[in-house]
Amino acid sequence: MHIGIAGAGLLGRLLALEISRKGHRVEVFDGARDPGPRETSGTEGAAWTAAGMLSPVAELDRSNEDVFRLGLRSCALWPGIAQALGMPEVVHFDGSLLVAHRSDAGAAQRLVGLLQTKAGAQHQPQPLSVDALAELEASVHGPALAWLLPCEGYVEVHNTLHALHAQGTRQGVQWHWGRSVHAVEQGALVVDERRTFDHVFDVRGVGARAQLPVRGVRGEIFLLHAPEVSLRRPLRLMHPRHSVYIVPRPDNYFVVGASEIESEDRSSVSLRSTLELLSAAHSAIPALAEARVVHSESNLRPALPDNLPLLQHSGACTRINGLYRHGWLLAPALVEQACQELEL
Numbered sequence: 001m002h003i004g005i006a007g008a009g010l011l012g013r014l015l016a017l018e019i020s021r022k023g024h025r026v027e028v029f030d031g032a033r034d035p036g037p038r039e040t041s042g043t044e045g046a047a048w049t050a051a052g053m054l055s056p057v058a059e060l061d062r063s064n065e066d067v068f069r070l071g072l073r074s075c076a077l078w079p080g081i082a083q084a085l086g087m088p089e090v091v092h093f094d095g096s097l098l099v100a101h102r103s104d105a106g107a108a109q110r111l112v113g114l115l116q117t118k119a120g121a122q123h124q125p126q127p128l129s130v131d132a133l134a135e136l137e138a139s140v141h142g143p144a145l146a147w148l149l150p151c152e153g154y155v156e157v158h159n160t161l162h163a164l165h166a167q168g169t170r171q172g173v174q175w176h177w178g179r180s181v182h183a184v185e186q187g188a189l190v191v192d193e194r195r196t197f198d199h200v201f202d203v204r205g206v207g208a209r210a211q212l213p214v215r216g217v218r219g220e221i222f223l224l225h226a227p228e229v230s231l232r233r234p235l236r237l238m239h240p241r242h243s244v245y246i247v248p249r250p251d252n253y254f255v256v257g258a259s260e261i262e263s264e265d266r267s268s269v270s271l272r273s274t275l276e277l278l279s280a281a282h283s284a285i286p287a288l289a290e291a292r293v294v295h296s297e298s299n300l301r302p303a304l305p306d307n308l309p310l311l312q313h314s315g316a317c318t319r320i321n322g323l324y325r326h327g328w329l330l331a332p333a334l335v336e337q338a339c340q341e342l343e344l
């Protein structure tokens with residue numbers, strides 16, 4: 001079959017990889033001028049800004065059973081995808097940590113209680129003593145309460161997006177950069193002209209707003225470099241206003257994120273978010289005081305009114321959108337489901 005894909009973000013690249021692997025002819029159109037990422041922040045797909053946490057359990061306080069189920073399925077799929085990219089090292093599954101200071105003990109206990117109820121026996125948060133926490137992660141000092149979420153992990157997002165593009169190219173995918181898709185119709189993409197295909201996918205994230213009620217939810221992150229700090233697992237700190245996390249990257253780099261603001265403002269990171277996110281991170285890992293702030297970035301998470309993912313087939317057109325805070329967690333499972341349903 002001849003398949004057209006609008007959007008070369010996370011979903012677009014995973015779809016292109018999967019469908020071309022099965023021998024179909026795939027063309028992908030994206031408004032970005034090249035495979036990315038660009039120097040200026042906030043102008044490209046959300047996938048580049050994401051921390052890449054794979055947190056089916058920790059996110060249960062703001063998701064539902066479908067997201068949990070799809071998230072667990074993606075966690076099972078990611079190692080095979082990384083293997084197929086020839087880069088098994090970009091996916092990490094050593095669990096993640098949920099920590100809280102004594103002052104936030106009430107909120108932490110309530111959250112853990114909720115996760116215990118929703119996650120089921122197999123995926124229960126495991127309480128850790130302060131000593132057990134220090135043994136797992138020597139740089140973490142300060143939090144009085146900690147839990148290990150054993151099934152969770154993270155993906156190195158930039159390395160993975162580059163590798164998806166490279167592997168897609170090797171499999172014969174045709175990428176069309178600097179080509180915005182104005183409309184996605186049954187079996188057709190309206191680029192400058194109308195291009196027809198056997199089947200098309202609309203995976204433009206917030207760029208699909210003319211055809212779906214999708215909105216952008218602003219998120220801000222920081223990239224720190226701290227040669228003195230070691231951290232193997234994503235760490236999520238209870239915070240009264242933000243879901244603050246620190247996610248490792250290779251060579252002692254760390255992503256600190258993320259604010260969540262109901263705004264489509266893509267401008268630079270605010271002073272308030274800087275103070276709140278970085279002081280919270282420093283309170284859990286004091287050695288971050290000497291970290292260098294390498295980069296900060298804001299971007300928009302694509303969200304539908306119910307904040308849940310949408311996978312919708314309509315004749316020769318499939319739309320996937322609304323991955324919100326869970327794109328890296330959900331995309332492999334949604335791509336698998338879409339291909340199975342279409343018998344691709």
Ligand SMILES: Cc1cc2nc3c(=O)[nH]c(=O)nc-3n(C[C@H](O)[C@H](O)[C@H](O)COP(=O)(O)OP(=O)(O)OC[C@H]3O[C@@H](n4cnc5c(N)ncnc54)[C@H](O)[C@@H]3O)c2cc1C
Binds near residue numbers: 009
């Ligand atoms: C700060 C932040 C932190 C996050 N952290 C996590 C995390 O830890 N874990 C997690 O699972 N998820 C996380 N996410 C969410 C995740 O990044 C998104 O859910 C995911 O990127 C959505 O994938 P997508 O392919 O639908 O959209 P995108 O990745 O946004 O890709 C959309 C693509 O479509 C292109 N496009 C747009 N308009 C057009 C057009 N008209 N024509 C052609 N192409 C177009 C864009 O250029 C882009 O390449 C985070 C997001 C943010 C912003």
